[in-house]
Amino acid sequence: MVQSFIEKEDKLYEDWYNSYTEEEQKLFCFDGLMFGRNDDRNAEVEKWLNAKRKVLFLTKDTDDNPGDDIRWWPLGNEKNPDGSIKPTHRFYIVLFKWLWALNEVTADHLPVFDKTKEEYVELARKYPMAQVNVKKLSGGAQVDNGVVVDYYNRDAKFLNYQIRDLLQPNIIVCGGGSGSLSDLVMHKIYGDKKFECINTWCYYCAESDLLVIDSYHPSARVCNEDKFDEMIANVQQVYKLKK
Numbered sequence: 244m245v246q247s248f249i250e251k252e253d254k255l256y257e258d259w260y261n262s263y264t265e266e267e268q269k270l271f272c273f274d275g276l277m278f279g280r281n282d283d284r285n286a287e288v289e290k291w292l293n294a295k296r297k298v299l300f301l302t303k304d305t306d307d308n309p310g311d312d313i314r315w316w317p318l319g320n321e322k323n324p325d326g327s328i329k330p331t332h333r334f335y336i337v338l339f340k341w342l343w344a345l346n347e348v349t350a351d352h353l354p355v356f357d358k359t360k361e362e363y364v365e366l367a368r369k370y371p372m373a374q375v376n377v378k379k380l381s382g383g384a385q386v387d388n389g390v391v392v393d394y395y396n397r398d399a400k401f402l403n404y405q406i407r408d409l410l411q412p413n414i415i416v417c418g419g420g421s422g423s424l425s426d427l428v429m430h431k432i433y434g435d436k437k438f439e440c441i442n443t444w445c446y447y448c449a450e451s452d453l454l455v456i457d458s459y460h461p462s463a464r465v466c467n468e469d470k471f472d473e474m475i476a477n478v479q480q481v482y483k484l485k486k
Contacts, residue, residue, distance in 0.1 A: 272380070275373055277372050299414065403432050415453070444473075456478065
């Protein structure tokens with residue numbers, strides 16, 4: 244199963260890349276299962292396939308990384324010449340905090356965000372994660388929601404396959420987009436499914452056991468209580484209902 248997954252993901256990359264013009268290909272930045280955090284791609288794929296909670300972070304596009312493949316980014320696994328670990332970008336510190344908490348929260352346990360950045364990097368390494376951008380062409384600091392929707396319409400067959408058929412997450416965190424990303428997930432990518440609104444953050448499809456979280460962008464300038472504590476408290480409500 245591991246090798247089959249790898250072959251399918253790499254074939255998707257090739258087909259998607261080749262669907263763009265030569266000039267557009269220079270901007271193409273692929274994503275998916277983030278195995279660069281650890282040293283063994285096969286092991287990370289196996290971890291994902293066997294994970295109880297498969298968490299996928301859906302974002303709009305990547306900022307100024309043309310021609311890159313974020314699956315290979317080391318993210319806390321890269322060392323300085325002196326052997327010390329290079330700092331992880333704050334964007335991914337947020338993702339790691341969410342990843343850790345989403346794997347720890349239960350109906351009877353609410354994680355407390357009281358650890359250091361370095362501790363979250365290590366705690367999150369235990370869990371596999373995927374990051375998918377709707378728009379695969381690298382952009383700038385901001386991108387209009389309408390542009391993202393246009394790219395979805397252009398690449399729907401690829402994106403739907405990447406998420407629904409290949410990665411098959413059971414938790415999708417929609418990072419920003421003022422509801423446009425969660426709308427894409429629930430009305431386009433999983434448009435044949437029925438989602439129940441649990442609260443202002445969470446939508447749940449019982450048929451597929453799929454939780455969609457309409458969250459802040461990881462870089463949003465909001466207080467930690469809103470970005471972390473409130474989000475996970477609302478997620479806990481889902482597990483209380485499922486108990």
